[in-house]
Every structure is written in structure tokens, then in C-alpha cells.
Amino acid sequence: MSETFTKGMARNIYFGGGVFFFLVFLALTYHTETTFAARTNEAEMTEAVTRGKLVWEQNNCIGCHTLLGEGAYFAPELGNVFHRRGGEEAFKPFLHAWMKAQPLGVPGRRSMPQFNLSEQEVDDLAAFLSWTAKIDTNDWPPNKEG
Amino acid sequence: MNVLNPHLKFQSQSVAKPYFVFALMLFVGQIIFGLIMGLQYVVGDFLFPLIPFNVARMVHTNLLIVWLLFGFMGAAYYLIPEEADRELHSPKLALILFWVFAAAGVLTILGYLLVPYAGLAAMTGNELLPTMGREFLEQPTITKVGIVVVALGFLYNIGMTMLKGRKTAISMVMMTGLIGLAVFFLFSFYNPENLARDKYYWWWVVHLWVEGVWELIMGSMLAFVLIKITGVDREVIEKWLYVIIAMALITGIIGTGHHFFWIGAPGVWLWLGSIFSALEPLPFFAMVLFAFNMVNRRRRQHPNRAAALWAMGTTVTAFLGAGVWGFLHTLAPVNYYTHGSQLTAAHGHLAFYGAYAMIVMTMISYAMPRLRALGEAPDARAQTIEVWGFWLMTISMLLITLFLTAAGVVQVWLQRIPEDGAALSFMLTMDQLRVFFWLRLFAGVGFAIGLVCYLVSFMQRGRVPAAVEAPAAVA
Incomplete structure (x- = not known):
């Protein structure tokens, strides 16, 4: 690098640029915050949804599955599992049956543990996943397979 | 450490050694669990239900993060005294924090392996301040608190060393990187009930670490070695x-x-x-x-x-x-x-x-x-x-x-x-x-x-x- 471009100038770009873009990031975060209520149907975020999120977290579901595309890539996406597995009428019974049936015990198949969730916990998990499926995700995933 | 080491500019740099050795031990663990998961990808029920995939993955990724943190800390303990042109503020504190961090790390990994995750959450009172069960931030809340304590002690130690000594661009950049690392980790305690908001701030830890402040740490380490x-x-x-x-x-x-x-x-x-x-x-x-x-x-x-x-x-x-x-x-x-x-x-x-x-x-x-x-x-x-x-x-x-x-x-x-x-x-x-x-x-x-x-x-x-x-x- 040429001598006219000094270390001091480089340092100023680093500090100035870092601070400037962090402030821009904070402004964008403010904007994002103003959109969450509508984009996530926050009004429909019931206590069951909140409890279901805790069930999701305390059983480390993210260790195998993805949720809105984030997590492990070992098991199916669950952000839209509500739509894939029955929707309003059929999803909740499906989830109850599915959780009870684990592990499926098919030799060589990826296996999901038995988490011994209570009826209430499965209900809450179903509420959480149904709410999640209705978040405005800019139309992701491309199809229902997730 | 009693014998003078002629190849170190400052004897206190030697506290870096246990950090490096332990980092490599964790690295070995990371690779073992990586191989287990690699096999589970093709033989789905391998080691099931002893080590389900989610547990192996948690161990694999958490060991990675922790061994890199040990590596960064070891690097700082080696590099900061040399850059500051003085002995480390407190080698004793550095060694105490080493054992605290190592013990917390080993206990957490054992917890993952020996206790079902929901049980670990119950044991550690996750419901009081739920922070667990999010990718890479699976550590029990008490472990997260431990990480913060270790990070504060560590920053104090190298910060004092730097303040009392020569301030170079390399040490300034490393210091800002490490402070950033600690500050953004605090977002791991923020777990909003709204999933979208949770994910948004989760990235403040994950992205602002690996595509932000960790690059400062990497850059300063590279510059030092060069x-x-x-x-x-x-x-x-x-x-x-x-x-x-x-x-x-x-x-x-x-x-x-x-x-x-x-x-x-x-x-x-x-x-x-x-x-x-x-x-x-x-x-x-x-x-x-x-x-x-x-x-x-x-x-x-x-x-x-x-x-x-x-x-x-x-x-x-x-x-x-x-x-x-x-x-x-x-x-x-x-x-x-x-x-x-x-x-x-x-x-x-x-x-x-x-x-x-x-x-x-x-x-x-x-x-x-x-x-x-x-x-x-x-x-x-x-x-x-x-x-x-x-x-x-x-x-x-x-x-x-x-x-x-x-x-x-x-x-x-x-x-x-x-x-x-x-x-x-x-x-x-x-x-x-x-x-x-x-x-x-x-x-x-x-x-x-x-x-x-x-x-x-x-x-x-x-x-x-x-x-x-x-x-x-x-x-």
C-alpha cells in the first residue's frame, strides 16, 4: 500500500466504519422491531404457544430438525410441518400419534428418541408449531416439503 | 514454571500453555463426535438411543466453540504481554480461570452425554431464565453465567496488562475483538417468547461473533505471527x-x-x-x-x-x-x-x-x-x-x-x-x-x-x- 495511505487513515476507517455501520444496524433493528407484531401474528401468540416454545427448547429439537431453516440438517424442517401434516383439523392428532410412536425402530433409519411428553406438552408443542407456520417468512420454504 | 524459560520474552506468557493443550484435547473430542455423526448420517440408528444425533451434534459444536475460546484465550495470554511489553497482570488469575473454565466445560459436556436434555434443563433451573435449547447456545444457563464470569476475569487480566503497558494496534484490535465477543455473548441470555424475535437476536451472538468480532481476533493473531x-x-x-x-x-x-x-x-x-x-x-x-x-x-x-x-x-x-x-x-x-x-x-x-x-x-x-x-x-x-x-x-x-x-x-x-x-x-x-x-x-x-x-x-x-x-x- 502506498505511503500516502497511512496507518492512521486505516485506523480511522476501521473505527468510523465500524461505528457508522453498527448505528445503521441499530436503526434497521428498530425498523424490524416495528414489523414483528404484524408479521408474526403476535396477537395469536397464546400462552400455549409460549409454553410450546419451551417444550421445543428443553428437548433440544433443534439438534436434529430445522425450524425456519435453522438448526441441524438431520431431520425434516418443522416450520411448516403444520401445513405438511394436516393443518387445522388433523395436525394436532397427528403430532400426538407421532410423538407416541417414537422411536419407530426401523433398522438403519434415523431414529427419533421417545421424549415422554405429557398430553399437555404435546398440545403446547402443537400450538407453537401451528403459530410458527403462520409467520410471514417472505414465502419460504419454496414448497411444503420444507 | 520455576525454571526461567529463555525463549519467552515474559515468563507469564507460559500460562498460555495449558490453554493450548486443553484446546487440542477438546478438538480431539470434537472430531470423535463428528465421526459418530458422520456414521449416523448413513447408519441412522448407530449408537441409538445411547447417543442420539442431537446429543452428538451438541457435543460436536459446543466442543468446537469452547476449544476455539480456549485457543483465543491462550493466544491472548501469549500475545498481549509481548505486545504490551510487560508481564501479564496476574498469571495466577489466568490459571484459576483456566481450571474454572475447564471444569465448567467438562461438566457441561458430561451433562449432555449422561442426562436427557430435558432433565438437564430441569436440574439447572432453566425455567427460571430459559436460555437453553437454541442452536449452539444449548449450555445450561448456569454454564452461560460461568462463561461470562470467566470472560470478565480474562478481560480484566489482559486489559490491565495492556493499560499498564505499550498499546499497539495488534493488542488494541485483539482487545476490541475480545470485548465484542463478551458483549455479544450477553444476547444469549435474551430469549424472547416470539420465535422470530428470538432468532433475530440469536444472530447477534452467532453472526456478530463469527462474521464480526472473531475476525478482529483472527486478524490480530495473524498479524502478530506474521x-x-x-x-x-x-x-x-x-x-x-x-x-x-x-x-x-x-x-x-x-x-x-x-x-x-x-x-x-x-x-x-x-x-x-x-x-x-x-x-x-x-x-x-x-x-x-x-x-x-x-x-x-x-x-x-x-x-x-x-x-x-x-x-x-x-x-x-x-x-x-x-x-x-x-x-x-x-x-x-x-x-x-x-x-x-x-x-x-x-x-x-x-x-x-x-x-x-x-x-x-x-x-x-x-x-x-x-x-x-x-x-x-x-x-x-x-x-x-x-x-x-x-x-x-x-x-x-x-x-x-x-x-x-x-x-x-x-x-x-x-x-x-x-x-x-x-x-x-x-x-x-x-x-x-x-x-x-x-x-x-x-x-x-x-x-x-x-x-x-x-x-x-x-x-x-x-x-x-x-x-x-x-x-x-x-x-
Whole structure:
């Protein structure tokens, strides 16, 4: 690098640029915050949804599955599992049956543990996943397979 | 530590040694669990229900994070006194924190392995302040508190050292990077009930670490080693350092937006995330130019060729993994199809290995012979084995990346692009990818062999040169 471009100038770009873009990031975060209520149907975020999120977290579901595309890539996406597995009428019974049936015990198949969730916990998990499926995700995933 | 080590400028630098040794032990654990998961990808019920995949993955990723943190801390304890031109403020505190962090780390990993996760959550009172069960932040809340305590003690120690001593660009940059690391980790305690908001701030830890402040730490470690092994003027090196990290922050902060495309955040991020993250390869490319330029302009032939190889290798591999593989799927219209696919895993592996595993090994390679009072470099034989370890690990990781990339492309083709009805389900798609997962597993075995070579060379340096010469004389 040429001598006219000094270390001091480089340092100023680093500090100035870092601070400037962090402030821009904070402004964008403010904007994002103003959109969450509508984009996530926050009004429909019931206590069951909140409890279901805790069930999701305390059983480390993210260790195998993805949720809105984030997590492990070992098991199916669950952000839209509500739509894939029955929707309003059929999803909740499906989830109850599915959780009870684990592990499926098919030799060589990826296996999901038995988490011994209570009826209430499965209900809450179903509420959480149904709410999640209705978040405005800019139309992701491309199809229902997730 | 009683005997004076003539190869250290300051004796207190020796506290780095246990940090480096323990980092490598955790690295071994990480690779073992990586192999277990690699096998579970093809033999789905391997070790089930003893070690379910989610547990193996948690151990694999948490060990990675913790061994890198040990590596960064060891690097700071070695580098900051030398830059500040004085002894470390408190070597005793550094050793106490080592044992605290090591014990907390081991207990947490044992908790993952021995207790069902829900039980661990109950045992540690997760419901009081729920922070568990989010990717990479699976640690019980009490462990997270422990990490904060260790980080504060650590920052105090190196901060005091720096304040009382010489302040160089390298130590300033490392210090800002480490403070940033601690500050952004605090967001791991913020777990909003709204999933979209939770994910948004989760990235403040994850992205602002690996594509933000960790780049400052990496840059300062690289600059330090380059000064030492090339003898190039500090002014030149520090100017490069500032330019690189300026680019890292200018592109990387708004670049966080490439994680906000599909998690419920507004559409403005599709544009901002795409544009800024498309520029994120720039700092990594600058690092390649930096390392090769400095090595070409070297004023001395440093005897530690292995360290020079790591220093150049980390920049190239980081550029490929973080830069090229990141860019491949960072534009929103592409990411719409690739998000959360095997392509993501491909990128993650090469980026973490290239940028962070390799920079820590660069530092260890440079510092360890001195810490062991062997001199500037280990003997030629140890270096040869280390170079073998370098190439075996690096080529294997490139292969892992290529196989996962192939798997990801086929996955997108089968599962994502077709319309509803025509698209293959996730599980059926995985069956189609088996051949790639087998190849990835073989490459993983190659990586483990490389790691063994690396460890063999690491142990060899323990020998005092005189003891090595003795059997040779007999022969």
C-alpha cells in the first residue's frame, strides 16, 4: 500500500466504519422491531404457544430438525410441518400419534428418541408449531416439503 | 514454571500453555463426535438411543466453540504481554480461570452425554431464565453465567496488562475483538417468547461473533505471527490489519441481514443482506494477499516453516470456506432454495476450520516451541509430521466440503425446486444422498488421521533437543 495511505487513515476507517455501520444496524433493528407484531401474528401468540416454545427448547429439537431453516440438517424442517401434516383439523392428532410412536425402530433409519411428553406438552408443542407456520417468512420454504 | 524459560520474552506468557493443550484435547473430542455423526448420517440408528444425533451434534459444536475460546484465550495470554511489553497482570488469575473454565466445560459436556436434555434443563433451573435449547447456545444457563464470569476475569487480566503497558494496534484490535465477543455473548441470555424475535437476536451472538468480532481476533493473531515470522516492519503489518478489519466490519455488520431473509424479519433485509454479505469475501481475500505479501517480503528465514504454512493456509482456507462458499448461497434468490440444506453444512465446515481452527493452530504452532523452551521451532522431524497433519486435515476438510456441496445441490434439485406434489420429501431425499454421506465419512476419517499426525508432532516437541540427539549418537 502506498505511503500516502497511512496507518492512521486505516485506523480511522476501521473505527468510523465500524461505528457508522453498527448505528445503521441499530436503526434497521428498530425498523424490524416495528414489523414483528404484524408479521408474526403476535396477537395469536397464546400462552400455549409460549409454553410450546419451551417444550421445543428443553428437548433440544433443534439438534436434529430445522425450524425456519435453522438448526441441524438431520431431520425434516418443522416450520411448516403444520401445513405438511394436516393443518387445522388433523395436525394436532397427528403430532400426538407421532410423538407416541417414537422411536419407530426401523433398522438403519434415523431414529427419533421417545421424549415422554405429557398430553399437555404435546398440545403446547402443537400450538407453537401451528403459530410458527403462520409467520410471514417472505414465502419460504419454496414448497411444503420444507 | 520455576525454571526461567529463555525463549519467552515474559515468563507469564507460559500460562498460555495449558490453554493450548486443553484446546487440542477438546478438538480431539470434537472430531470423535463428528465421526459418530458422520456414521449416523448413513447408519441412522448407530449408537441409538445411547447417543442420539442431537446429543452428538451438541457435543460436536459446543466442543468446537469452547476449544476455539480456549485457543483465543491462550493466544491472548501469549500475545498481549509481548505486545504490551510487560508481564501479564496476574498469571495466577489466568490459571484459576483456566481450571474454572475447564471444569465448567467438562461438566457441561458430561451433562449432555449422561442426562436427557430435558432433565438437564430441569436440574439447572432453566425455567427460571430459559436460555437453553437454541442452536449452539444449548449450555445450561448456569454454564452461560460461568462463561461470562470467566470472560470478565480474562478481560480484566489482559486489559490491565495492556493499560499498564505499550498499546499497539495488534493488542488494541485483539482487545476490541475480545470485548465484542463478551458483549455479544450477553444476547444469549435474551430469549424472547416470539420465535422470530428470538432468532433475530440469536444472530447477534452467532453472526456478530463469527462474521464480526472473531475476525478482529483472527486478524490480530495473524498479524502478530506474521510480524514474528517475517520480520516485516510493524507499521506495514498494522496498516494491513486495520484495512482488513475495517472491511470485515463494514461488510459484516449489515451482512448479518443474510440470516434475516426467512425468519420473519421484513423484506428490506433481502436487499441489504444480499448486497452487504456479497462483499463479505473481501476481508478474507485481503487476508490472503496480506499473508502471502508479507511472507514474500520477509526479511528473515524463520526456522518454523510449519507455522508459516499454517499462517498462509488459514487465510486461503478461510477465503474459500467463508468467502467463496459463503458467497455461493448468500444472495436471497439463491438462498431461497439453499437455506438450511447440506450446502449450509458444507459452508459451515470449511469456514470454521479455515478461519478459526486454523488460526488457533497457527498460533499454537508458532508459540508452543517457545512455551516448551525448545527454541524458535521444533526439530525438523516434528515439523515434517506437522506439515503432514496440515495437508491431511486441510485436504480432508476440502473433500468434506465438496461432498456436502454435491449433496446440497442434489437436495435442492430433488426437494426444493420442484412444485408441491413433485418434490421429494426430506427423508426420501436423504436416502438419495447416501453416497455423498459415505464419501464425507471417509473424508472425515482422513481428517482424523491428519489430526493424529498433528498430535504426534505436537507431542514430539515435548522432547528436549538434547534428549533427541542422544539416541542418534548411539545409533
